[in-house]
């Protein structure tokens with residue numbers, strides 16, 4: 001059983017406290033950027049594997065293990081539609 005966590009508008013992990021908190025859905029594609037990487041840089045693409053109260057665990061590239069990543073370093077990849 002999985003409880004959905006959210007990327008809060010306050011750049012932390014929350015339970016969806018307000019409008020605008022983005023669901024950290026398992027399998028969702030995210031981009032990691034280090035603190036020194038500009039927002040318009042390509043970043044590193046990964047897939048959300050699991051989430052706890054403190055970190056998002058992301059599998060990057062062809063890695064078979066997930067890495068604990070602070071949520072404020074992650075941005076979402078949006079497909080063209082909003083069906084999900």
Ligand SMILES: [Zn+2]
Nearest residue numbers: 008014017021
């Ligand atoms: Zn929130």
